[in-house]
Each structure stands twice: as structure tokens, then as C-alpha cells.
Amino acid sequence: MSQINLTFPDGTVKQFDSGISVQEIANSISISLGKKAVAGKFNDQAVDLRQALVADGAIEIITKDSEEGLNxxxxxxxxxxxxxxxxxxxxxxxxxxxxxEHGFYLDTEKPGQAQLAVTDFDDVSAAMQQVILANEPIEFASLSQADALKLAGNDPYQKELVEELTVDGQVAVYQHGDFTSLAYAPVLAATGKVKIFKLLSVAGAYWKGASSNPMLQRIYGTAFYKQKELDAELARRQEAHERDHRVIGNQLDIFFVDPKVGAGLPYWMPNGATIRRTLERYIIDKELAAGYEHVYTPVLANVDLYKQSGHWDHYREDMFPPMDMGDGEFLELRPMNCPSHIQVYNHHKRSYRELPLRIAELGMMHRYEKSGALTGLSRVREMTLNDGHTFVSPDQIEDEFKKILDLMIDVYNDFDIHDYRFRLSYRDPANKEKYFDDDEMWNKSQKMLKSAMDDMGLDYFEAEGEAAFYGPKLDVQTKTALGGEETLSTIQLDFLLPERFDLKYIGTDGEDHRPVMIHRGVISTMERFTAYLTEMYKGAFPTWLSPKQVDIIPVKNDLHLAHAKDLQSRLMAHQIRVEIDDRNEKMGYKIRQAQVNKIPYSLVIGDQEVADNTVTVRKYGEKETETMAFDDFVTLLNHDIETYSRKN
RNA sequence: GCCAUUUUAGCUCAGUAGGUAGAGCGCCACCAUGGUAAGGUGGAGGUCACCGGUUCAAAUCCGGUAAAUGGCUCCA
Known part of the structure; x- marks a missing residue:
């Protein structure tokens, strides 16, 4: 009998008889591993325990309690x-x-009928429970393609999948009783091994993920070995819901969207406006310190500007239709600020001495997002981007790129943002018509980005098809409360727009040269960043950002309100956002309100405090109080604000 | 944009089988109230998203529109 060499995760290589199953390999290592094994991984490909191995390769045992075991x-x-x-x-x-990530899904279609709905879940769950209780083996088998196609019958999707999953004329399948399923990935050996499951929701999903294909009905569910684990998963979903910026935005009166005004056009209430104003002041100061010059440019421009920039050709479906002014002029709501900043650059003749020239603006723009994509503040149709365009000579690109990254990382630290990953976004080579057509430009700039990242020793992953139409990007990817991934910051190299707008600078040689543009957004749009922060802080904004910073609670209005008002005006003189709760309510009630509204500091003012010029301070989320001199409290507040309440 | 679901008071939600609406919180008033998470009583507040249809009668049934939610596609 021939032998095969299998490499284990720790690097050891062992010899086995060809045809040995994954289960037998697990058993050979230890009895307990044999029991815990639920599947294997052969050359990084998940395989069934009963899979016979006939070639050399890397082997790994997937155990029940691992993440892959859960899969x-x-x-x-x-x-x-x-x-x-x-x-x-x-x-x-x-x-x-x-x-x-959190369960399973199955795509279904009832041809020409009402699709499966959540209301069917009880029946379906009960039937599943019976299959589980019966606890019968699920067989692992192999069919000829012809037999598999016969089983697929008239199901067009199954037929296509059979073709895809055929290897050497054979198709791996799982069988239980009369039912046969294609083996998409390993399953357990018996139906009874599924202990706890729950069907969760239904949603449409395009076949093969292409919007040109028919839409199937996707059933989502999850399962666990223990009820406790399912409870934890349901609690996690509940917690995600409570963290959702749309929920908190409503509770804390941060923003709203009024259908009368239009979908995707948010209103910022005073609390939201305070957060936004604080963000705007913050980032402008940071940028000024980093050498940016701020401008204001119009949100409307002649459509010709966007024809020249290429937006008209490559970005039109995201743009609002132009306004016909009736005299031959067509005005367009800008979808991006870059053409505006190019006009700023082009307003003067530029010298190499001015480069890098950094133009920045909190630029309002409008994009016609598809209705189904709109989400609270994180996906809107009118947004204000913390935009900036740096014009550099070619030899300054790398240095400027690194400077922008430094700024970004600095800013992230101020906000205590640490959970993110870098994505190098390239064009999709299979879809070149979506991008500006210049192979050399793309190859050059993609390589340049990569080498700059390598140079800085930063981790990143690469993604094709994520570039802007004019160039590749470095994106910073973060997670929303509900688990979706979003781009927060971005740095984009652009050799194209300088060409299209014939940008120049006079070099040391007295000749014209072509600058390169770097587009960058550090804290994203005010909308998305506010949504992100709301979720990250769960509405408990750090003092410097909090719409209300201090809530003063007089023990008894008759006796202490005057002093409270005095404290309020003294705090306001320090630019502190402070309110007095002088309602006819008990203290316990007011304390609760302050906590529910997540106000960073509550001050209780009674006889003692009036007499000693002290304040009794309760921090948000803490039960203990501390009585301190008023001046010390002001110092504490100022320190809090100056350090952005950073943990480190 | 697509599939499914949803839309009732400022907010969160009830409303059983068609017979023109309820609760809690919030708001307002009065009473009570001195120390860290909800004091009491009363009151105001709704074209039941919008338009149309069926019916003696529609929040409830049917159709359309809009918006929201969960996804898919697309993106800051």
C-alpha cells in the first residue's frame, strides 16, 4: 500500500497509508482529539472527517469548540x-x-409563489426539531455528475452548483434518508449533533451575488451546542441594537430624518450639532497644525466641470440629475470636492516652492445613493466630508503619503479608535471599463502605495475592485455596531485629474511640470463619523465631545438654585456646556435622568457645597461621588477636555 | 434599485373576529419633596404614513405610493 506524507500545523510530518480518513488521523493522535474532531482541513480546504486522503499535503483537525468547528x-x-x-x-x-460570522443561511426560491416568510418559521423549526431528535446518521458519499444532475431535477441553481462542484466527474454529497444535499462544506455525522438552533430572519439575495441575476429568498439562522451560547448570541444582537447610532441618535436627540424633507437628508438637532461643531473645530485645528489651508467652495457647479473631471462619465449614477437653468446652463450638485479644489489650485500659477500645497475644506456634497442603501447618518445623500487635497511633485508623494498617515493615526489616538484595518484598494482588472483607462498609471500608483505601506511597517490587506475611478486608495476599514464594515478614512493617489485639468507648476528648471494629487479624508464625513463615534462610545461621549458636559442638581431649589446658577455662569465662562435641573422632582429622579442621558458629570449642590464652595461630583457610569473644591473641579474638567479624555 | 417585512400619541408599543382608539415613558398643571437611578393626582396630545378601492361601516380587508427595518447589489 502506498504511503502519503501529511504535515501537521506544528510542522511535523508523519507518514500514513494512502486512503486514511481524517477521523482515523485524529484518532491516531489521541482519543480525545478523535472525539472532539468535527472536520478536517486539507491544504487549507475544509474536508469531511470521512474524507479519504490519497495525496501529500497539510492536515489540520477542526475541533468542536473552535470557531471553524462552529461553522x-x-x-x-x-x-x-x-x-x-x-x-x-x-x-x-x-x-x-x-x-x-454568526450563523448560517440558505437561499431558497418558490417559483411563481409567495416566498418563505418569517411566519413559516414555527412550522419549519418544529420539523427541524424532529429531524434532530431522530438523530440519524448523515452519510458522506460521492455521486457521478450524471446522477447528481438527475437529483437536481428542474432546479436551475442546483444544476449549476453540481457543475461547479464536480471534481473528476464526481460530486461529493451528504445524504440523510431520502434527502441528498451537495456537500458545500463539512457537516456533522448525525442530525442529533445539532442541539440548539434558531431561525432568525429572511432577506433577498441575488443568485451568485450579481444584481443581474434572479433574487432568491435567504433564510438566516444560528445554532449552538448549548442554550447558554445561543442566549449569549441573542444578547449580543440585543447589545448591537442598543449601540446602533439610529437608536441612540433618537434617545439622545442627536439627529432625525424627516420623510417630508427627503430620505437620506438628516437634520442635526442641537445635541448632534454640538458634537459636529466640536469635531469640525478639532479637525480644522489639527489640519492647520499640519500645514493645510482651508477654503470654502460652492456646492453647485456647472456640469461642464464634472464632464472635464470624468465624474460625468464614471460617477453619474451616484449624482443628482443636473438642474436645467433654462438658458442653456446646467448646474450640478457636487458629488465630490476634488474638482472644486483643483479650481483653487488653478486660480494661480504655481511654483515648486508652494508644494506640497494642501487645500482642505469641510466640503458639503450630494450623492444620489440608492434608496435601499440609506442608513441613519452612516449612509446619506447629503454629507460634509473632512476633505483635503494635497498637490505634490512626484518625488514628494511618498513623504506626503506618510505625513497624512501620521495625521490619521494621531487623530485616531485622540478618539481612542483602535479597532480598524488598512485596506489597499486596487482597481478590478476584470472590469477595467469602470476606471480611467491608463494601465501604466494604475500599475505605478498601486505599486507606490504598497511600498509606502511596507516601508512604514504597517499591516494591510489588498482588495481588487475597491479603487476610486481615478486611482487606487488606502482605506481604513472599521466595523459598525451591527457588524458591517465601513470605510472611515481614505488616502487616494491621483495622476488622472491633474492630467485632465492640465495642472502645472514651475519647477527649479523654469519649466512646467505636472503635479500629483492626493485626496484624503481623515475623519470621514461628519455624518458617518458621528454615527461611528456614537456606536463606539455607545452614546457616552467623552467630556470634550459630549453635548452636555455638566448637569447641576440643587438639593432644594428654594435654598440652592441661586448658587447653582452662579456655578453655571462660572462654568459657562470656561466654555463648559452646563445645565441646571431645577424641575420639581426628587434628587434620585434627577440623578437617574443625568445617567440615562449619559452626561459626563453630575453636580449635587446642597448646604454643605454652598458653605464650602465645593461641588459633589458623580461621574457618568460610576456610583461613588467625590466632593471637591469648585476650582479643582474646573481643573479636572479642563484636563479632561484638553486630553480628549483619552485612556492613554 | 431588488426581495421580504413594517408604518397607531414626542418615544417604545398594545389593539383580539371590520362596528370611527389604548398603555408606559415624556410633556403640562397642582400637591408632596433636604443628599445620589423613577413620589402622588389630574390634564393635554392621534386625518391610525399617504392616495384609492371593497363594505351600511375600514387602524383592521384589497391595490398603489412613500418612508423605515433586515439583507442583496453599490459606497464616505
Missing amino acids: VLWQTAAFILNEVLADKYPEMNFGEAHAD
């Missing part, structure tokens, strides 16, 4: 869901079943 459980739950639905609705078509 096997989810895949099994999806298999059972698939089986139950196929039994209940013989005419139903099925797409792939998959595990994702």
Missing part, C-alpha cells in the same frame, strides 16, 4: 433546514447553504 455545526443546521424545506415544499429551488 461545521452551522453547516449541519443549514443541511437540516434544507432537508425540511425540500420535504415541505417539493417545488422549492435551493441555492448554496453557508455559514457566516
Whole structure:
């Protein structure tokens, strides 16, 4: 019998008889591993425990309690869901079943009928429970492609999947009773191994993720070995909901969107406006210190400007339609600020001595986002971007790129933002028509970005098809409360617009030269950044950002209100945002209100405080109070604000 | 834009089977009230998203529109 060499994760290589199964390999290592094993990984590809191995390669055992082990459980739950639905609705078509970050999903289609709905979940769940209780083996088998196609019947999606999953004329499948499913990924060996599951929601999803394809009905669910784990997952979802900036934005009166005015056009209430104004002042000061010059440019411009920039050709579906002024002029709401800043650059003849020239603006722009994409403050149709365009000579690109990154990292530290990853966003080579057509430019600038990142020793990942139409980008990717990934900051290299607008500077040689543009946004749009911070802080903004910073609570209005008012005006003289709660309510009630509204500091003022010129301070989220001299409290506040309440 | 669901008081939600609306919180008033998470009583507040249809009668049934939510596609 021939032998194969298998490499284990720790690097050791062992020899086995060809045809050995993953389960047998696990057993050979230890009895406990054999028991805990739920699947294997062969050359980084998840495989069933019963898979026979006949070639050399890297092997890894996936255990029940690992993250990948959970995927096997989810895949099994999806298999059972698939089986139950196929039994209940013989005419139903099925797409792939998959595990994702928090559970599984299965794509379904009832041709020409009402699709499966949440109201069907009780019935379907009950049927799944029966399959689980029966606890019968799920067989792992291999069919010829012809047999598999026969089983797929009239289901167009299954037919396509059979073709895709065929290897050497054979298709791996799982079978339980009369039901056969394609093996998309490993499942457990028996239906009873799925202990706790829950169907969660339905949603539309395009077949193969292409909007030109039919839309299937996707059923989402999750499963665990223990009820406690499911409870924890449901609690996590609840916590995510409570963190959602739309929920907090409503509770704390930060913003609203009025359908009368228009979808995606948010109103900033005084609390939100205070946060925004604080952000704007902050970033402008940072930029001034970094050598930027701020401008104001119009949100409307002649459509010709965007024809010249290329937005008209490459970005039109995201733009509001032009306004016909009736005299041959067409005005366009700008979707980006770059052409405006180019006009600023071009307003004077420029010398190499002026470079890098850094133009910045809190630039308001309008993009016609698809209705289904709009989300609270994080995806809107009118937004103000912390925009900046740096014009550099080619030899200054790398240095300027690093300066911008330094600024970004500095700013992130001030906000205590640490959970993010860098993405190098390239154009999609298979889809070149979406981008400006200049291979050399793309290759050159993509390489340049990568080498600058390597040079700075920063971790990043690369993504094709994420570039802007005019050039590649470095994006900073963060997570929203609900788990979605969003771009916060971005730095983009642009060799194209300088060409299109014929930008020049006079070099040391007295000749004209072409500058390069770097587009950058550090704190994103005011809208998205506010949404992000709201979720990150869960509405408990650090003192410097908090709409209300201090809440003064007189113990008894008759006796202490006058003193409270005196304290208020003294704090206001220090630019502190302070309110007095002089309602006819008990103290406990007012303390509760201050906590519910997440005000950083509550001050209780009674006889003692009036007599000693002290304040009794309760910090948000803490139960203890501290009585201190008023002046010390002012010092504490100022320190808090000056350091942005950073933890480090 | 697409699929599904939803839309009732400022907010969160009830409203059973068609018979023209309720609660809690908030707001207002009065009473009570001296130390760290909800004192009491009363009151105001709603074209039941909008338009149309079925019906003697529609918050409730049907159709359309808009918006929101969950996803998909697309993006700061």
C-alpha cells in the first residue's frame, strides 16, 4: 500500500497509508482529539472527517469548540433546514447553504409563489426539531455528475452548483434518508449533533451575488451546542441594537430624518450639532497644525466641470440629475470636492516652492445613493466630508503619503479608535471599463502605495475592485455596531485629474511640470463619523465631545438654585456646556435622568457645597461621588477636555 | 434599485373576529419633596404614513405610493 506524507500545523510530518480518513488521523493522535474532531482541513480546504486522503499535503483537525468547528455545526443546521424545506415544499429551488460570522443561511426560491416568510418559521423549526431528535446518521458519499444532475431535477441553481462542484466527474454529497444535499462544506455525522438552533430572519439575495441575476429568498439562522451560547448570541444582537447610532441618535436627540424633507437628508438637532461643531473645530485645528489651508467652495457647479473631471462619465449614477437653468446652463450638485479644489489650485500659477500645497475644506456634497442603501447618518445623500487635497511633485508623494498617515493615526489616538484595518484598494482588472483607462498609471500608483505601506511597517490587506475611478486608495476599514464594515478614512493617489485639468507648476528648471494629487479624508464625513463615534462610545461621549458636559442638581431649589446658577455662569465662562435641573422632582429622579442621558458629570449642590464652595461630583457610569473644591473641579474638567479624555 | 417585512400619541408599543382608539415613558398643571437611578393626582396630545378601492361601516380587508427595518447589489 502506498504511503502519503501529511504535515501537521506544528510542522511535523508523519507518514500514513494512502486512503486514511481524517477521523482515523485524529484518532491516531489521541482519543480525545478523535472525539472532539468535527472536520478536517486539507491544504487549507475544509474536508469531511470521512474524507479519504490519497495525496501529500497539510492536515489540520477542526475541533468542536473552535470557531471553524462552529461553522461545521452551522453547516449541519443549514443541511437540516434544507432537508425540511425540500420535504415541505417539493417545488422549492435551493441555492448554496453557508455559514457566516454568526450563523448560517440558505437561499431558497418558490417559483411563481409567495416566498418563505418569517411566519413559516414555527412550522419549519418544529420539523427541524424532529429531524434532530431522530438523530440519524448523515452519510458522506460521492455521486457521478450524471446522477447528481438527475437529483437536481428542474432546479436551475442546483444544476449549476453540481457543475461547479464536480471534481473528476464526481460530486461529493451528504445524504440523510431520502434527502441528498451537495456537500458545500463539512457537516456533522448525525442530525442529533445539532442541539440548539434558531431561525432568525429572511432577506433577498441575488443568485451568485450579481444584481443581474434572479433574487432568491435567504433564510438566516444560528445554532449552538448549548442554550447558554445561543442566549449569549441573542444578547449580543440585543447589545448591537442598543449601540446602533439610529437608536441612540433618537434617545439622545442627536439627529432625525424627516420623510417630508427627503430620505437620506438628516437634520442635526442641537445635541448632534454640538458634537459636529466640536469635531469640525478639532479637525480644522489639527489640519492647520499640519500645514493645510482651508477654503470654502460652492456646492453647485456647472456640469461642464464634472464632464472635464470624468465624474460625468464614471460617477453619474451616484449624482443628482443636473438642474436645467433654462438658458442653456446646467448646474450640478457636487458629488465630490476634488474638482472644486483643483479650481483653487488653478486660480494661480504655481511654483515648486508652494508644494506640497494642501487645500482642505469641510466640503458639503450630494450623492444620489440608492434608496435601499440609506442608513441613519452612516449612509446619506447629503454629507460634509473632512476633505483635503494635497498637490505634490512626484518625488514628494511618498513623504506626503506618510505625513497624512501620521495625521490619521494621531487623530485616531485622540478618539481612542483602535479597532480598524488598512485596506489597499486596487482597481478590478476584470472590469477595467469602470476606471480611467491608463494601465501604466494604475500599475505605478498601486505599486507606490504598497511600498509606502511596507516601508512604514504597517499591516494591510489588498482588495481588487475597491479603487476610486481615478486611482487606487488606502482605506481604513472599521466595523459598525451591527457588524458591517465601513470605510472611515481614505488616502487616494491621483495622476488622472491633474492630467485632465492640465495642472502645472514651475519647477527649479523654469519649466512646467505636472503635479500629483492626493485626496484624503481623515475623519470621514461628519455624518458617518458621528454615527461611528456614537456606536463606539455607545452614546457616552467623552467630556470634550459630549453635548452636555455638566448637569447641576440643587438639593432644594428654594435654598440652592441661586448658587447653582452662579456655578453655571462660572462654568459657562470656561466654555463648559452646563445645565441646571431645577424641575420639581426628587434628587434620585434627577440623578437617574443625568445617567440615562449619559452626561459626563453630575453636580449635587446642597448646604454643605454652598458653605464650602465645593461641588459633589458623580461621574457618568460610576456610583461613588467625590466632593471637591469648585476650582479643582474646573481643573479636572479642563484636563479632561484638553486630553480628549483619552485612556492613554 | 431588488426581495421580504413594517408604518397607531414626542418615544417604545398594545389593539383580539371590520362596528370611527389604548398603555408606559415624556410633556403640562397642582400637591408632596433636604443628599445620589423613577413620589402622588389630574390634564393635554392621534386625518391610525399617504392616495384609492371593497363594505351600511375600514387602524383592521384589497391595490398603489412613500418612508423605515433586515439583507442583496453599490459606497464616505
